[in-house]
Amino acid sequence: MPGPIQSLSRAAAIMRLLAGGERRLGLSEVATALDLAKGTAHGILRTLQQEGFVEQDPESGKYQLGAELLRLGQSYLDVHELRARALVWADDLARAAGETVYLGVLHQRGVLIVHHVFRPDDTRQVLEVGSMQPLHxxxxxxxxxxxxxxARGELGEEPLESYTSRTLTGLADVDTEAALTRERGWADAVEETWEGVASIGALIQDRRRNPVGAVCISGPVERVCEDGFVRPSLVASVRSAARAISRDLGAGRF
Incomplete structure (x- = not known):
């Protein structure tokens, strides 16, 4: 098994050192504390500064942890709070709909599944937490x-991947679908990624009304749809669950 990368280990040590102190540290203090050459310490600090993980006080020249670490930490906490708040509601939704329930958040060019409730029957199912689903x-x-x-910015401007004959690959079509989703307050995808599978999703918001994720049900087309359209009762159940999770996160009524 390959060993640790020395430069990354040193960068981690510098960030731990800055996190443990009650004051800013100068280059010499960092180098001495970690037994590093000044040139080595300075190079790592400059790289961390460029990435936003470390900030340098313009007057004293000393270093402290940067805002990017706070943003990453907040993202981690938000995802775990979202999952914790959604557990009961996701279970209730799966029981009411009789279908699989997913909770997802934006991650780069896709949707990261952070919670998965199995369809409440005796069929064999595979846990999909940590898997990715397409955005479009x-x-x-x-x-x-x-x-x-x-999320829209993550798609870029290139044609999108086609998974089935129903997949929307043109950006104009995707934007039209997004406008429809905002108008009615929910989205559906019928055989657009997997043949024979339909899903219905709704938005989850936090206390600042920011979009923090989405919840959906997913199942066979013949159960999720009726006469070519998703069942209104399932749409209502998904939207109700999304509102309940949002309220638990501090969002007002919407």
Missing amino acids: STALGKVLLAYDPV
Whole structure:
């Protein structure tokens, strides 16, 4: 097994050192504390500063942890709070709908599944927490594209991957679908990623009304749809669950 990368280990040690002190530290203090050459310490600090993980006081020249670490830490906490708040509601939704429930958040160019409730029957199922779903062809992704401008930016300007004959690959079509999602307050995806599978998703907001994720049900087309359209009762159940999770996160009524 390959050993640790020395430069990364040293960068981690510098960040731990800055996190443990009650004051800013100068270059010499960092180098001495970690038994590093000044040139080595300075190079690592400059790289961390460029990435936003370390900030340098313009007057004293001393270093402290940067805002990027706070942002990453907050993202970690938000995802775990989201999952914790959603547990009961996701279980209730799976029981009421009789289908699989997913909770997803934006991650780069896709949707990261952070919680998965099995369909409440005796069939064999595989846990999908940690897996990725496409943004443009799933109900979870369509919801995030509709409400989170960062998600739309992740798609870029190139044609999108086609998974089935129903997949929307043109950006204009995706934007039209996003507008429809905002108008009605929910999204659906019928055989757009997987043949025979349909899903319905709705937005989850935090106390600042920011989009923090989405919840959806997913199941066979013949159970999720009726006469070519998703069942209104399932749409209502998904939207109710999304509102309940949002309220638990501090969002007002919407």
